[in-house]
Amino acid sequence: MKPGEEKKIRVPARLENLEKLIDFTLSCLRSAGIEGETASDIHLAVDEACTNCISYTYPSGSPGDIELTCTLSERSFVATVRDWGITFNPLKVGPPDLNLDIDRRPVGGLGVYLMKKFSDRLEYRRENGSNLLTIIKMLD
């Protein structure tokens, strides 16, 4: 990938397509020359965003699609996850309590937190019946 270039993949929002979405992301990162911790951070943030979308935004019936767009700019790598399911704004999910002991720790609820921690900026908007989540990672 060169700065200004954009790549896109659209698949049904099913768990068995998670590998496809991640392999697509990893191949974008490789071709952009992004590696090491920055690449791993983007991998994790995109994975959590896609997993949330697959798990929550199409609660009933046959799932719709999930579209992932990766854009490289001079200073950042941007991954945008779009779905056409119910409104789900992950930025409204509160932080987990990391000080609870094992008995009181709830199972789950860490995905959004990790996504926030491992990216530099997250933006959400509802647009024409779709959820649009943008993950921004600065390159330096």
Added chain:
Amino acid sequence: METKKSDGILVVKMVPRFDAYSAKEVEADLNESIENGTDKILCDFSETEYISSAGLRVLLATAKKLKKSGGEIVLSSLKPYVNEVFETAGFTPLFNIYASEKEALAGMK
């Protein structure tokens, strides 16, 4: 998943990419072992390059289950990035984590 028994401890070689997709299978395998009477599990992370919240979820659920029945789950050989995810999620204090499988087996006896 590749497993072996060592002195009553089930040693499980964890998957390279421990995400929501593989977590389903890992959880089913661990649950089956527990139902068949296993109460001591060592998860060997030496081949795991990646873990997401879905993987963490399975580990926490298994730890809770085993604690209730008097058993335990122990982890070994976390790679730096997996360790960083553990630290960020506040999971490090919740588990016994050893540097190698050998040390973990010695510590579990």
